[in-house]
Amino acid sequence: MKIIDKINQKLKEGQTFFSFEFFPPRTEEGVENLFERLDRMVTHAPIFCDITWGAGGSTADVTLDIATRMQNQVCVETMMHLTCTNMQVEKLESALKEVKKVGVQNILALRGDPPKGQEKFEAIEGGFSCALDLVKYIRKEFGVYFGICVAGYPEAHPDGIVDDPDQMNKNYWADIAYLKQKVDAGGELIITQLFYDVDLFVKFVADCRSVGITVPILPGIMPIMTYGGFKRMVGFCKTKVPADIMETVEANKDNDEAIKNFGIELGVKMCRQLLEAGTPGVHMYTLNLEKSAVAILERLGLVDTARVPKPLPWRHVPSGTARACESVRPVFWTHRPKAYLKRTQGWPSYPTGRWADRGDLQYGSLADAPQFMRRHTATDARKDKARAAWGAALEGEEDVKAVFAKYVKGEVKSFPWSELEGAHQPEGAPETAQLLDLIAAGLLVINSQPRLNGVSSTDPTHGWGAPGGSLYGRAYLEFFCSPAAWESLRPRLDAAPSVSYLAASASGSPQGNLKPDDVVALSWGAFPGKEIVQPTVLCASSFGVWKDEAFELWLSEWSSLYEEGSPSRQLLADIHDRWLLVAVVDNDFVAGDLAKTLLG
């Protein structure tokens, strides 16, 4: 969806909005950290997030990859920066085609900084010399597909900031005239360079309006976070800093904490002034950090960190992306939502209301996305961390059990079958004791859901969706167990009156009492004035795909931590080869006791 359409909707509803800007980290580790941060930050519902193109286009591939994942895995409306620096037209075209293909629909068109080592920007052979050319090119070649945003400079472009006030004034108005050209060529939204003098921004907006620029203008806010960073940035951008601000910063130059707190206070004060002056929303330059930006928004009342919206059990993010109407997912990927998003990224539409209606949609493979299968083993540092959590060596199945138990208790935070950091269940939930009993009995639980019968949608533990709803859920347990354990368990499941189950070994086909086309509702909710929502289901065909993934994780995420030929590695490989993965539902959501059925 185009950001301008989302903004217009907000303007119509009279709602203030905000957005976050990030830059591509230099290391793979840094990228993964950024995504963890992004996951948390989008729960506050920014109207969009953008990712810069990186200085001199040096990180173009990283930017493209991050934009793709932001749009399709984080599921936030994403804007990608694109600059002319070092980019032939062919390169620009290929980048635009690529992001179009993956559903990114918003571009911030920039000239870009001069390449490293050069002082002055010069167009390369076959490239563009200014953002205006880029805007025109995008409109010409891609029609109205892309929403185009352009940059505004409340203090004139740094290239035009000079000492002579007359010349400076000329440059400022030339910049505004140029901005008008960019808007006339297709720019639908303006985001400004950072500034610390609110009056300059207000004057800039008025000056833009005076020449006929009518599109929304969002102020770029960069919270002061460190003394060094602030000084470098205002130097680079030639930003005018009001004397009182500079005095406070200089006075606290050796006190990191004080600088940061002042940055938050200043950000809140600036934003208040901006909003009072009629600014519809604010754009936060986060510098890839979470705290200052979120703290400012929280103090402005624009986010409530205590009450994060959770529209569906598995989705925290309301968004305008293609997945906005998605409302059903299989339970299996509860703790691996990104792997699920990746596997379904190419789907032309997403299941709504009923999973059985999804038609011929086939799961994609994870073969070309190693980050989903080697999350804990991709680098030596991560391997060290994983071994510290799950054991430097495993002597037997009891050691394996112990890892599952520790994870359930929250004593280890990472887990081969989870992308999410943190405990399997909310800490101290009544289910923890049951899960530990099951693990002690040799059922190595990797996913579970409690029985719910008309629980309030605002329940602090189990709640999701709008207030006033009644939530229901069938008890669900998914675990690995040995062939011997399965042999004694299976007759009990067959005899249980209300149990549906599926089971499979790594090399075998799924078996169980579900018909191939059956779909079991695992969670659903009744909300006033709405259709019944049924966000979590289980079906045999999805289990068939998931069980391959789940078994593979024994090897790719765990056994590969240990030396080839080591007993630990052999133990886990043996479990992988021989054990079964079992998924069990108790259909009786009113009075069932699934743990009791399993424990006998």
Add this chain to the structure above:
Amino acid sequence: MKIIDKINQKLKEGQTFFSFEFFPPRTEEGVENLFERLDRMVTHAPIFCDITWGAGGSTADVTLDIATRMQNQVCVETMMHLTCTNMQVEKLESALKEVKKVGVQNILALRGDPPKGQEKFEAIEGGFSCALDLVKYIRKEFGVYFGICVAGYPEAHPDGIVDDPDQMNKNYWADIAYLKQKVDAGGELIITQLFYDVDLFVKFVADCRSVGITVPILPGIMPIMTYGGFKRMVGFCKTKVPADIMETVEANKDNDEAIKNFGIELGVKMCRQLLEAGTPGVHMYTLNLEKSAVAILERLGLVDTARVPKPLPWRHVPSGTARACESVRPVFWTHRPKAYLKRTQGWPSYPTGRWADRGDLQYGSLADAPQFMRRHTATDARKDKARAAWGAALEGEEDVKAVFAKYVKGEVKSFPWSELEGAHQPEGAPETAQLLDLIAAGLLVINSQPRLNGVSSTDPTHGWGAPGGSLYGRAYLEFFCSPAAWESLRPRLDAAPSVSYLAASASGSPQGNLKPDDVVALSWGAFPGKEIVQPTVLCASSFGVWKDEAFELWLSEWSSLYEEGSPSRQLLADIHDRWLLVAVVDNDFVAGDLAKTLLG
């Protein structure tokens, strides 16, 4: 769906099946009566029903119309007979094209009887002389679209039944050779002429198999219902009647009841013998009557009249038609299901699971289907009946109220807003008293649904769907009320915490607290191992269509009973012009009390 595919499925599952045959009644009244009977009879889940082409093709148009309604409004898999009698190829082509267009996919191809007045069949100019030509024609012109059924004659075709046993034997085998040709040309199923000697049928099947006819052969069973009818039929068909049967019939020739009971006993005995001999199912010649055919099937254990399956609250008919996967409908047409089916007949697909996903499907008009709008006023006889039920003259609103109250109490069985004969609510249901209170308060209820919170799916009053399910429902009331009543009611609805409502006058647009795209679930069920089913909903756009229909019924079904200018007519026209139609849902299905909210 082709009948042969349904039969093959039954054969695979080892299930015995049955079918019903009907003929086109001579009068419009007769047609309506037939459809009432059909509605009841298809609840027993016949594998298909067929409709004959009428003697000499005289009722061709009626047959086409009935086949269309059977397939699309009764929603039973329908087979239409087609004969060569008096039919040029162009006429046959046009009939086949017409039924293809409306989704009928099964044809019984017959030569037909000679036209009235002729003794011997002769092909007309430009027509076919035998069923074989018709089978070939259908396959040639329509490919594999149609399932084709052909007739078999266990005692040889009546034309070949002669006294000379040698000639008779020759004729019998010639008939079988001809039947083989019909099957080779495309006949996929054989239904036999009626017979009363089971051994002859068994021999016939063996003889057919001996010449390589492998398709299923269904015995045509005609229960003896009256002495005269039986004698005429066996005379016409030259049917051999075993001596003991004829003796019993003759002995009881003046005792209608005894003849009928004997017919049932004989039918049961014959069918048992047939099924024991390996016959997969039976085809009942019903002569448009219900009791004997159903009684035979009931005593065979093939139907259970005490436990009629009801897969969804509004659908009694499991079927292989295009609507088989339909699982959501708006509540408004609860008592006018056929009007709903007619309005949605042209839809390329039917909503499944969620109404909100139905896309651009638009309701059709009833303008070309007067039977839905003038059910009680189409003939003088019906008008008389309606006036007897609703009053020869109405003196004021109290008289109108009284009709609504009588209907709710079951004291009158017909109602302008219902296609169904019978009371609005199950007699003596706890809701009756509440409905009467509402009517007394001036809220003229035309539809309602009680609140359900986890009721068993086998509940005798409210149950639907498979056993083991939990059913839920939001209380629903729909009524006409005067502007004054509405003025005092509306603020109460606005203040009620859990109420959604829509209201409109005949000439006004719907108003209420529902957003245009909101869809409210009114009934839903959770069944073991399945997705949540949500068969009844309410939405503003459907209400907009329904309210026009509901208001029009004041005029077309009621006020038109009375003389132009009469006070009764004026009274009803005035209500039509001024009153409002109101639809109210209590979202609180756990503890709401909608009647209390309305009564204040």
